[in-house]
Amino acid sequence: MILGRTLLGISALVFIGYGLVSLASPAIPSGLAGLEMSNGDAFAEIGAMYGGLQIGIGIFCLLAFLKSDFYSAGLVLLILGIGTLAMARLISFLLATDPVSAYTYSALAYEFTTAILATTALLKK
Numbered sequence: 149m150i151l152g153r154t155l156l157g158i159s160a161l162v163f164i165g166y167g168l169v170s171l172a173s174p175a176i177p178s179g180l181a182g183l184e185m186s187n188g189d190a191f192a193e194i195g196a197m198y199g200g201l202q203i204g205i206g207i208f209c210l211l212a213f214l215k216s217d218f219y220s221a222g223l224v225l226l227i228l229g230i231g232t233l234a235m236a237r238l239i240s241f242l243l244a245t246d247p248v249s250a251y252t253y254s255a256l257a258y259e260f261t262t263a264i265l266a267t268t269a270l271l272k273k
Contacts, residue, residue, distance in 0.1 A: 149219075152269030156213040156222050159262065163206030171199025180251050205229065220273065226266035234259035 170177045174194035178185050185191050205225065212222020237256055241248055 149269075149273065151265065151272065152219060152223055153213055155226065155262065155265050155269060156209045156219070159226060160206045160210035160213055163202045163209060165206075167199050167202030167204075167206055170202065171195050174198065182249065182251070220270065223266045223270040223273075227263055227270065230259050230266070231263035234263055 166177075174185065174191055177183075177198040178190075178194050183190075183194070185194060208218070208225060209222050212218040212225075234256060237252065237259065241252055241256070
């Protein structure tokens with residue numbers, strides 16, 4: 149349970165922190181990912197997806213960290229949510245015709261590591 153709680157606590161900090169930065173300044177995550185915001189819809193989309201959604205995931209991880217009733221659900225969220233994100237990123241990376249930057253490699257490492265550790269923690273429960 150120590151692995152799972154540690155992973156949930158770290159995930160809460162990472163998601164809430166990155167989400168707050170992204171909500172306050174959507175240009176930061178879009179710049180890191182090489183995305184161009186060409187209008188207000190793009191600004192709102194980046195703020196919502198990189199800001200709002202990540203803050204929500206982080207708050208749920210915090211809830212799962214603090215309340216044992218949500219522990220397993222928090223790990224499942226990391227397995228399914230972050231695991232499918234990793235798989236989709238890997239598939240997209242393999243299909244891309246242009247080279248990717250350290251951003252994609254770092255994201256893949258973080259996402260696969262998080263999903264694998266969450267799976268390990270859930271199986272040890």
